[in-house]
Amino acid sequence: MKKFTLLLIVLGILICVIALSIFTVNEKEIAIITRFGDPVRIVTKAGPHRKLPGFLEKVNLLDKRIHTFKPRPLQLMLKDQNPIIMTCYVCWQIADPLDFFQALGTQNIAEEKLGDMVNARLGNVLGDYILSQIINIDADKVKLSEIEKRILMESNDQARNQYGLKVVDIGIRRITYPSTNTEAVYNRMKSDRETEAKKYRAEGGEAASIIEAEADRQVSEILAEASKNAEITKGEGDKEAIKIRGEAYSQAPELFEFLDSLDTYRKILGRETTLILSLDSNLFRYLLPEDREIGKNNVEDL
Amino acid sequence: MDIKQKTAAVSTLLNLLLTILKFILAGFSGSLVILAEAWHSLTDVVTSLLVYFSVSPRPNKPVEEIPERSETSGNGVRTDADIDWNNISIENWMSLAIGFIILFAAIAVIYKILYTPFLLIASPFVYGLFFLFFAGCSLVVSIFEIKMGKKYDSPALIADGLHSKADMVGSLIAGFTMIALQLGIDRIGINIDKIGAVIIIVFILSFSLETFVNFWSSLHGKPGWRDRITSGLIASAIDRHTWKLLFQRISHSSNWDQLSVEFRLRARRIFISLLALGVFLVIFLSCLTTIGPSEQGIRERLGRLVNQGYPLNPGLHLKLPWPLETIIKVDTFTIQSMNIGNISNPSAVALLWTKQHGTEESFLSAENYLFYPYIKLHYRIKDIFNYTYSFRNPEEFLDNASHALLTEIFSTKIFTDIVTVYRGPMEEKIREVVQAKLDELKSGLEIINVNTKDIHPPISVAASYEEVIAAMQEKEQKINQATGYSNSAIPEARGWAVKTRKQAESYVLEKKANAGGEASRFLNRMAAIKAYPAITMPMLYRDAIKENLANKPIILVEPGASVPDVWLNSGRPIFLENQFEQ
Numbered sequence: 037m038k039k040f041t042l043l044l045i046v047l048g049i050l051i052c053v054i055a056l057s058i059f060t061v062n063e064k065e066i067a068i069i070t071r072f073g074d075p076v077r078i079v080t081k082a083g084p085h086r087k088l089p090g091f092l093e094k095v096n097l098l099d100k101r102i103h104t105f106k107p108r109p110l111q112l113m114l115k116d117q118n119p120i121i122m123t124c125y126v127c128w129q130i131a132d133p134l135d136f137f138q139a140l141g142t143q144n145i146a147e148e149k150l151g152d153m154v155n156a157r158l159g160n161v162l163g164d165y166i167l168s169q170i171i172n173i174d175a176d177k178v179k180l181s182e183i184e185k186r187i188l189m190e191s192n193d194q195a196r197n198q199y200g201l202k203v204v205d206i207g208i209r210r211i212t213y214p215s216t217n218t219e220a221v222y223n224r225m226k227s228d229r230e231t232e233a234k235k236y237r238a239e240g241g242e243a244a245s246i247i248e249a250e251a252d253r254q255v256s257e258i259l260a261e262a263s264k265n266a267e268i269t270k271g272e273g274d275k276e277a278i279k280i281r282g283e284a285y286s287q288a289p290e291l292f293e294f295l296d297s298l299d300t301y302r303k304i305l306g307r308e309t310t311l312i313l314s315l316d317s318n319l320f321r322y323l324l325p326e327d328r329e330i331g332k333n334n335v336e337d338l
Numbered sequence: 339m340d341i342k343q344k345t346a347a348v349s350t351l352l353n354l355l356l357t358i359l360k361f362i363l364a365g366f367s368g369s370l371v372i373l374a375e376a377w378h379s380l381t382d383v384v385t386s387l388l389v390y391f392s393v394s395p396r397p398n399k400p401v402e403e404i405p406e407r408s409e410t411s412g413n414g415v416r417t418d419a420d421i422d423w424n425n426i427s428i429e430n431w432m433s434l435a436i437g438f439i440i441l442f443a444a445i446a447v448i449y450k451i452l453y454t455p456f457l458l459i460a461s462p463f464v465y466g467l468f469f470l471f472f473a474g475c476s477l478v479v480s481i482f483e484i485k486m487g488k489k490y491d492s493p494a495l496i497a498d499g500l501h502s503k504a505d506m507v508g509s510l511i512a513g514f515t516m517i518a519l520q521l522g523i524d525r526i527g528i529n530i531d532k533i534g535a536v537i538i539i540v541f542i543l544s545f546s547l548e549t550f551v552n553f554w555s556s557l558h559g560k561p562g563w564r565d566r567i568t569s570g571l572i573a574s575a576i577d578r579h580t581w582k583l584l585f586q587r588i589s590h591s592s593n594w595d596q597l598s599v600e601f602r603l604r605a606r607r608i609f610i611s612l613l614a615l616g617v618f619l620v621i622f623l624s625c626l627t628t629i630g631p632s633e634q635g636i637r638e639r640l641g642r643l644v645n646q647g648y649p650l651n652p653g654l655h656l657k658l659p660w661p662l663e664t665i666i667k668v669d670t671f672t673i674q675s676m677n678i679g680n681i682s683n684p685s686a687v688a689l690l691w692t693k694q695h696g697t698e699e700s701f702l703s704a705e706n707y708l709f710y711p712y713i714k715l716h717y718r719i720k721d722i723f724n725y726t727y728s729f730r731n732p733e734e735f736l737d738n739a740s741h742a743l744l745t746e747i748f749s750t751k752i753f754t755d756i757v758t759v760y761r762g763p764m765e766e767k768i769r770e771v772v773q774a775k776l777d778e779l780k781s782g783l784e785i786i787n788v789n790t791k792d793i794h795p796p797i798s799v800a801a802s803y804e805e806v807i808a809a810m811q812e813k814e815q816k817i818n819q820a821t822g823y824s825n826s827a828i829p830e831a832r833g834w835a836v837k838t839r840k841q842a843e844s845y846v847l848e849k850k851a852n853a854g855g856e857a858s859r860f861l862n863r864m865a866a867i868k869a870y871p872a873i874t875m876p877m878l879y880r881d882a883i884k885e886n887l888a889n890k891p892i893i894l895v896e897p898g899a900s901v902p903d904v905w906l907n908s909g910r911p912i913f914l915e916n917q918f919e920q
Binding site: 083101104106125127171174184205207211213222224226230232235236239241243245252255258261268269272287288291298309 | 640708727728730731734735738745748750751798802803806812814815816819821824828831834835836843849852854857861863867868875883885886890891892894895896
């Protein structure tokens with residue numbers, strides 16, 4: 037019985053030792069094995085691995101995947117003295133596990149250091165650019181990707197050599213103005229809008245005037261044309277009428293003169309007309325018979 | 339048929355009847371705990387049947403002393419270590435087969451427990467009463483079997499009685515679960531139906547485990563676990579005697595040696611069976627894994643990826659127990675969403691420019707304007723392996739890359755374009771360019787859709803934008819008014835023109851007609867006058883004189899007199915008196 041118990045204890049210890057001498061690394065990790073603090077091996081292949089048991093060798097696991105983080109937003113001065121706030125993001129990955137492990141150790145420290153570095157590069161690089169190279173309606177003049185590339189290259193040079201990590205990607209997440217400038221921007225936006233509103237109103241007036249003037253012109257044209265045509269028509273009518281009458285009257289012009297005179301008298305002698313007649317006019321030749329012979333040469337006088 | 343056989347037969351039939359009833363009720367109610375209990379009762383039927391066989395005499399073999407305690411190893415203790423496969427009794431094979439059937443039934447019920455949403459069970463109180471009645475039946479069967487077993491010295495019958503007692507506990511669990519449901523325990527978020535089902539599943543699993551152990555033991559002719567341990571355990575737990583002993587142990591705090599042998603045996607049995615059951619359960623459950631309906635899985639064996647390119651699909655999967663294999667489950671089918679720019683407040687009724695409706699992080703447009711975009715990205719995980727192994731947090735990368743592209747787009751477009759015509763192209767560009775970047779860095783993500791919810795200027799400027807719209811309206815209004823004037827003046831003029839033309843035409847007609855009339859009159863008169871010129875001319879003359887001079891004042895003047903000073907003004911004295919006097 038005692039033998040059996042002893043066997044059990046030995047077996048238990050053996051199992052413990054074996055368990056402490058095996059460690060697994062998965063596909064996301066890199067392991068650095070330190071023997072009393074001295075890094076002796078780097079394991080990058082996933083799977084089970086051997087080590088000296090327990091405290092003799094320590095396994096330090098590092099995440100080999102790409103990490104993404106945002107350094108703090110940064111206010112900068114551009115070359116043309118425009119202040120601007122930029123937020124960028126950084127994707128990084130462990131390039132040299134041992135360097136990384138010795139220089140930085142953990143992800144948090146790495147990101148803090150990397151953040152300092154990237155923000156410093158950002159400041160340096162942006163000092164070479166003016167606002168119209170950052171925002172511009174002409175897309176060819178905007179140098180954002182060039183800026184990103186420069187920061188990436190400059191950060192990478194340092195990071196690879198001394199920090200054991202490589203910067204995979206850097207991008208500018210957001211560009212904005214400091215809050216003191218935003219009010220000015222708002223006011224400019226407002227005044228732009230007011231200008232635009234005024235322009236629309238003036239354009240309305242202009243368009244309305246053009247339309248009205250054109251209408252007036254068309255009206256005048258129509259009216260003038262109509263009057264002209266009416267006069268022509270009337271003239272032609274008059275011509276016709278005169279012609280008709282002329283043809284008739286020319287057959288006996290003296291008779292026409294006689295009849296027309298009578299008609300004229302009828303028309304011009306109104307009710308109120310006072311006539312002053314000479315007593316020796318033909319009409320009264322019979323009125324004073326002592327002076328004249330009544331009925332003599334009557335017809336010839338006419 | 340002796341009395342033991344009869345007892346076993348009767349209890350088998352009773353148990354069968356109860357089981358059938360339970361399955362029927364399970365079908366009606368849809369309750370998981372009832373279904374589990376029905377399967378548990380089936381184990382009872384199996385046990386009773388095995389007891390029946392074990393107490394029966396064998397007709398083909400010489401009747402030997404039947405070791406009744408091992409009801410599953412019916413052919414008794416074997417001293418030979420070699421397994422004689424031909425000599426394994428039919429009961430043994432049967433019990434093994436049933437052990438497997440019960441095991442698969444248990445797995446099926448576990449699967450159901452995992453994937454069935456909570457069902458509303460109609461009138462659970464009635465089912466509860468049924469199960470309390472079934473519990474009573476099981477108790478009766480149990481008392482009957484134990485009594486007969488004691489009377490005729492048959493440990494198999496006693497063991498079966500204990501199992502019936504365990505079944506009674508199962509029925510009680512089902513019954514009380516139903517009554518708790520009636521009382522509305524589901525309303526406080528406890529799915530008691532599933533909890534009850536899990537407890538009973540543990541009973542069933544213990545049964546199948548015992549079956550396998552007994553089969554193994556009987557193959558090697560070793561006694562093995564003769565009793566139904568779990569049922570014995572449960573029966574002990576509800577036995578008054580156990581608690582009495584336990585109470586004595588505690589209250590007298592007496593020595594372990596002073597305890598009765600019975601208690602010590604019982605305590606050891608409880609401990610060993612609990613331990614065995616626990617280990618079995620842990621190993622069993624860690625060999626199973628389920629991948630949810632919208633998930634996929636990665637299998638890592640000792641950290642190494644073993645199914646590269648072949649993700650585990652939804653369903654039940656076997657795996658090596660921890661820590662040999664790990665399954666990483668990722669939700670790959672669900673379309674997820676992410677806010678780009680600003681996050682709109684879910685409580686905002688409408689997204690209006692003049693009201694703040696979310697976080698306000700300003701962006702800069704090409705003409706130096708500040709504004710707030712609200713864009714929602716729909717995405718999905720398209721490659722579980724890249725998703726898991728390339729990025730520590732792929733979503734964060736998606737968020738950053740989308741923001742960066744957005745900033746780049748905004749830096750070259752004017753605000754009014756971004757708000758109006760450039761929305762669609764912008765969405766398309768984000769989808770294409772960000773997707774290219776996601777693929778380049780093997781993030782395993784796929785953008786399904788980009789939705790621009792809202793882009794608006796600062797609230798304090800929004801009113802100015804509305805003012806512009808008002809001015810545009812005003813412009814339109816002025817143009818409309820002018821067009822209206824034009825539309826009325828021109829037709830009016832046209833009407834006047836027509837009128838003038840018609841008037842001229844009627845003038846012409848009138849003139850011509852008059853002229854014609856006059857000419858005709860003249861010609862007629864001429865004809866008449868020419869016939870008698872001597873008479874007609876003076877006549878006409880005098881007619882005219884009469885007509886014209888009648889009733890008119892006439893002043894006759896002597897031709898020899900001097901020219902009179904006249905006023906050609908009627909109604910007044912024509913000659914001045916003094917002139918007359920002269």
